[in-house]
Amino acid sequence: MSTFNFARKEISFKIVYYGPALSGKTTSLRYIYSSLPGKVKGQFTSIATETERTLFFDFLPLELGSIKGFKIRLSLYTVPGQFIYKLTRKSVLRSTDGIIFVADSQRRKKEENIYSFNDMLENLEEYGESLSTIPLIFQYNKRDMEDIMSVEELQNTLNPENKYTYFETIALEGKGVLDALKAITKLVVAKI
Numbered sequence: 001m002s003t004f005n006f007a008r009k010e011i012s013f014k015i016v017y018y019g020p021a022l023s024g025k026t027t028s029l030r031y032i033y034s035s036l037p038g039k040v041k042g043q044f045t046s047i048a049t050e051t052e053r054t055l056f057f058d059f060l061p062l063e064l065g066s067i068k069g070f071k072i073r074l075s076l077y078t079v080p081g082q083f084i085y086k087l088t089r090k091s092v093l094r095s096t097d098g099i100i101f102v103a104d105s106q107r108r109k110k111e112e113n114i115y116s117f118n119d120m121l122e123n124l125e126e127y128g129e130s131l132s133t134i135p136l137i138f139q140y141n142k143r144d145m146e147d148i149m150s151v152e153e154l155q156n157t158l159n160p161e162n163k164y165t166y167f168e169t170i171a172l173e174g175k176g177v178l179d180a181l182k183a184i185t186k187l188v189v190a191k192i
C-alpha cells in the first residue's frame with residue numbers, strides 16, 4: 001500500500017522481487033545498488049546465510065524524482081525462495097504495491113517457477129489481494145545460461161494470456177534489470 005507523508009511531501013512504494021530460490025533476485029538488487037548514484041540509494045541491507053542465500057530478505061530504499069511536488073521513494077525487497085521460508089515470503093509480501101517475478105529460465109527450474117508463482121498467488125490471497133489490483137512484471141532471468149526454455153515456453157508456463165509485461169534479463173550483467181524496475185515503477189505510480 002503506497003503511503004503518503006504530507007508533512008515531508010513524500011510518497012513511498014513497496015516493490016517485492018519474488019521467485020524461486022537462486023533465480024537472481026538478490027543479484028538484481030545488487031546490480032541496481034551498484035548502478036545508481038550515491039544520493040539515490042540508501043543502505044542496502046541483506047540478511048544472508050553463510051551460503052549467501054537470502055535468509056530473511058534484502059531491502060534497498062531508493063529516492064527517485066518527484067511528481068506534483070511529492071518525492072517518490074521506492075523500497076525494494078526480495079524474498080527467500082527456499083520452500084521452508086513460506087511464512088517469511090508471506091510477511092515480505094504484505095502491503096506490496098508491485099511485484100517483479102524473477103523466473104529462472106533454466107529448463108530444470110520449470111516446476112520451481114510454477115510452484116513459486118502459485119505460492120505467491122496464495123500468499124496474496126491470504127491478504128485479500130490479487131494480481132487484478134497489484135501490478136506484476138516478469139524478469140525471465142539467466143538468459144545467458146545453457147539449456148534454457150524459450151521465451152514462448154516461459155510465457156505459456158507463467159503468463160499464458162500475456163497479461164503481464166516481461167523482460168529477458170541477465171541479472172549478473174545487469175541486462176534488463178533497470179528496464180524491469182522502470183516498468184513496475186510506472187505501473188505502481190500510475191495506480192495513484
Ligand SMILES: Nc1nc2c(ncn2[C@@H]2O[C@H](COP(=O)(O)OP(=O)(O)O)[C@@H](O)[C@H]2O)c(=O)[nH]1
Nearest residue numbers: 021022023024025026027141142169170171172
Ligand atoms: N549466469 C547467470 N547467473 C546468474 C544470473 N542471475 C543470478 N545468477 C547467479 O545465480 C545465483 C543465485 O543468485 P541470487 O541472486 O542469490 O538468487 P536469489 O535466491 O533469487 O536471491 C548466484 O550465483 C548468481 O550469481 C544470470 O542472469 N546469469
Ligand SMILES: [Mg+2]
Nearest residue numbers: 025026053054
Ligand atoms: Mg536472495
